[in-house]
Amino acid sequence: MAGKLTKIEVRYEHPAKGVDHCADCEYFSKPDRCRIVEGKVHSDGWCEKFEEKKMAEEKKKKHAGHGYKKTHIEHHADGSHTTHHEHEDGPEHDKKYASADHDGMMDGIMDHTSAPNPGEAEAEAGPAPAAVPPPAAVPPPAGGGAPPPMGV
Numbered sequence: 502m503a504g505k506l507t508k509i510e511v512r513y514e515h516p517a518k519g520v521d522h523c524a525d526c527e528y529f530s531k532p533d534r535c536r537i538v539e540g541k542v543h544s545d546g547w548c549e550k551f552e553e554k555k556m557a558e559e560k561k562k563k564h565a566g567h568g569y570k571k572t573h574i575e576h577h578a579d580g581s582h583t584t585h586h587e588h589e590d591g592p593e594h595d596k597k598y599a600s601a602d603h604d605g606m607m608d609g610i611m612d613h614t615s616a617p618n619p620g621e622a623e624a625e626a627g628p629a630p631a632a633v634p635p636p637a638a639v640p641p642p643a644g645g646g647a648p649p650p651m652g653v
């Protein structure tokens with residue numbers, strides 16, 4: 502195919518001397534082709550055009566931080582739900598909980614699998630309580646004498 506680089510141009514190595522390999526490269530095409538370098542390449546080869554696969558980078562993100570690989574939801578006849586998040590690191594990190602209704606189930610999923618949107622936590626907390634003004638001071642009686650008698 503025209504337009505591809507030669508192995509000499511990209512300093513192709515086989516086997517690779519470093520830790521990166523064609524098998525993990527964005528341009529590798531199984532079983533032995535490269536989209537930008539001509540000829541046959543090996544999965545354990547390498548060249549200076551190596552570019553880590555985007556998929557490999559995505560896998561490193563561990564489900565965007567929560568680490569769950571799948572979620573089971575049991576829908577019960579009374580409207581309640583049991584939600585079970587299975588963690589990719591093993592059952593000791595799993596989470597299982599019951600919710601009385603559909604809203605509770607959705608809240609549980611959001612609480613366990615995502616971070617709040619900016620401002621969401623504050624909005625759920627509600628408005629800050631208004632400051633209570635101090636009690637008004639009672640003015641002393643005029644003239645500084647005793648208060649007038651009551652019930653006269």
Ligand code: SF4
Nearest residue numbers: 523526529535548551
């Ligand atoms: S490292 Fe990537 S670009 Fe280089 S030969 Fe291998 S698959 Fe092609």
